[in-house]
Amino acid sequence: MVVDRSAVPAGTADRVREEIRSVLSARQTRPEFDVCSNPEFLKEGAAIEDFTKAARIVIGTDSERVRGLMREC
Numbered sequence: 001m002v003v004d005r006s007a008v009p010a011g012t013a014d015r016v017r018e019e020i021r022s023v024l025s026a027r028q029t030r031p032e033f034d035v036c037s038n039p040e041f042l043k044e045g046a047a048i049e050d051f052t053k054a055a056r057i058v059i060g061t062d063s064e065r066v067r068g069l070m071r072e073c
Contacts, residue, residue, distance in 0.1 A: 001066055007039040013060065036061040036070060 002020065004012060013035045024030060037060035042050045059070045 001069060002033060002035045004035070004037045005040055008037070013037050034061065034063040034066045036066045038070065
């Protein structure tokens with residue numbers, strides 16, 4: 001599982017997935033993987049507080065397996 005942790009533009013996960021597939025294809029290997037977005041919402045000077053007591057957690061994925069793993073985390 002590959003997790004984008006930054007707030008990035010829509011479509012970034014698709015671009016990351018395709019780049020990884022391209023590199024793996026060149027290496028003639030095809031392991032299974034999924035890409036997920038989990039952006040951080042941290043205020044300057046309050047990162048630890050924001051991390052430990054998050055007002056919201058966003059998980060973007062089209063994979064049920066990843067959704068379950070991220071919920072578990």
